[in-house]
Amino acid sequence: MFISSIGNSFVWPLTTIYMHDQLHESLTMSGIVLLFYSGANVVGSYISGLLFDRHNPHWLLLGGTVIATAVIAFLIFFNGWPIYAVLLTAIGFFNGWIITLINSYATKISQDGRYVFSMLYFASNLGMVIGTTIVGPLYQYANGNVGPLFSITTAFYLILSGIALFCFNDVVKEPGTRTAQQGSRASSPLPRANLWICWTFFISLCVIWTMYEQWSSNLSVFMTEQGISMTKYSLLWTINGVLVVVSQLVLSWLSRWYNNPYLLVYIGTLTIGLSFVLLLAAKSYGWYVLAMIVLTIGEATVIPTMPAIVNSLSPVAVKGKYQGILNAYSSLGKAIGPLFGGLVIGAFSYRFLFIVCAGAIFLVELVILLVVLLKRPQTKRY
CATH class of the missing domain: 1.20.1250.20 (MFS general substrate transporter like domains)
Structure with missing residues (x-):
């Protein structure tokens, strides 16, 4: 959650200033793009939550992080208008996907739920504070060029993909098969x-x-x-x-x-x-x-x-x-x-x-x- 939050904080704070100053789009258009970003986040959250209960969550998380990494890597080279808006919307979808899967994994931990979700929230906020603090000076140092910033973001998401690959491969399964769980859900x-x-x-x-x-x-x-x-x-x-x-x-x-x-x-x-x-x-x-x-x-x-x-x-x-x-x-x-x-x-x-x-x-x-x-x-x- 910490790594995901830092990576995410390198993406959305740039949108308004980058679109206005570099892409020469209006503030209204920036707001519409952010609305699409958040809307895609909603869809990604809902779909991944449903799939978590029915399929192997390890592959869902790994697939989401790998695709998110690929999309951000594309932004290093393709960040003009309107491809920037399209790729940013895709990132919104997969960020919602990833965060929901991490929260869903947290429900499998046999520890006080309040403590677990508090620590997730703590990690997310700490990552956001660090990310938003760093991204401003870096953007200014890069003279408005977002390519280097998305290179750093790609590195964070590569780390996230590695964590998904090696640290989430042992799914904590409850007694009973998935079929039994689905039957339980129905009955x-x-x-x-x-x-x-x-x-x-x-x-x-x-x-x-x-x-x-x-x-x-x-x-x-x-x-x-x-x-x-x-x-x-x-x-x-x-x-x-x-x-x-x-x-x-x-x-x-x-x-x-x-x-x-x-x-x-x-x-x-x-x-x-x-x-x-x-x-x-x-x-x-x-x-x-x-x-x-x-x-x-x-x-x-x-x-x-x-x-x-x-x-x-x-x-x-x-x-x-x-x-x-x-x-x-x-x-x-x-x-x-x-x-x-x-x-x-x-x-x-x-x-x-x-x-x-x-x-x-x-x-x-x-x-x-x-x-x-x-x-x-x-x-x-x-």
């Missing part, structure tokens, strides 16, 4: 209470990521309009990365004495909503720092916990399917977030956007509370 459908909670989480993650994306897209413009430099805006994401690392260590330590994953979901969702309330009151840079701290606490609490709960509510035969759906809905939220924010800002204002974001997340919090309160007593754990 023992997911309990209705489990379905209620799982689908509540899927839709909630879509809403949360839609609102969260305002931080990484539209907020940069809002802050610069307030006279705050881009350097200070970038520093917020450094704070975010450091806090994610620290919070995961703290939560792992606390889980030894108290482990209620649903409580973590309640706390995390509430604090993400509160971060937008703080944006409404922001009068200086210190307020933005405080809002980012609150946002990160919520993010680090709720984002890794929902996959762990879904894992515990999913039978062995369909764990990959439900991890795929979860990743697909997360990717959908990331895809529509910038467009949603832009439409709201264009029609109303930034302040109205922050009110909508806070209200939507508080509504999600209420729905989660009600569904879990009513359905949790009837759930079955796997």
Whole structure:
């Protein structure tokens, strides 16, 4: 997950600036390309999750990493318009494919699910922080030439392919054959209470990521309009990365004495909503720092916990399917977030956007509370 995240972080942050400055395309076209990238990510996540339960996951992961490596290698030499957009969309598909398969493999680990998914989230964020920190200076040093950057990305994906080849070849199989598992899936459908909670989480993650994306897209413009430099805006994401690392260590330590994953979901969702309330009151840079701290606490609490709960509510035969759906809905939220924010800002204002974001997340919090309160007593754990 760490290597995948670094490689991925060398790809998507370049898109807007490269398309605008080097390919001379509009910002609107850049947004459309990123929308296709995220949409392909959704499709890749869903399909790989379904296939994980029915076929050999080792070959699925190895095939996905090898093809992704080949596509990125093509970008070293073919990065003009429109081939860049086509290949970037393909990368989006295979990134969703790879991440879902890694998460699905994680469901096979006989260890506390909360710990496993927290460490995956930790590794992913650490890779993203390192990747996004490095890619800017490298792009500037290469004078806008993306060929050398995709060469480095190809090297990361070659490492990822090696890991898939040698470290995932021993599939952790549950008792019984695949045929038996498929029969079990047909005869023992997911309990209705489990379905209620799982689908509540899927839709909630879509809403949360839609609102969260305002931080990484539209907020940069809002802050610069307030006279705050881009350097200070970038520093917020450094704070975010450091806090994610620290919070995961703290939560792992606390889980030894108290482990209620649903409580973590309640706390995390509430604090993400509160971060937008703080944006409404922001009068200086210190307020933005405080809002980012609150946002990160919520993010680090709720984002890794929902996959762990879904894992515990999913039978062995369909764990990959439900991890795929979860990743697909997360990717959908990331895809529509910038467009949603832009439409709201264009029609109303930034302040109205922050009110909508806070209200939507508080509504999600209420729905989660009600569904879990009513359905949790009837759930079955796997």
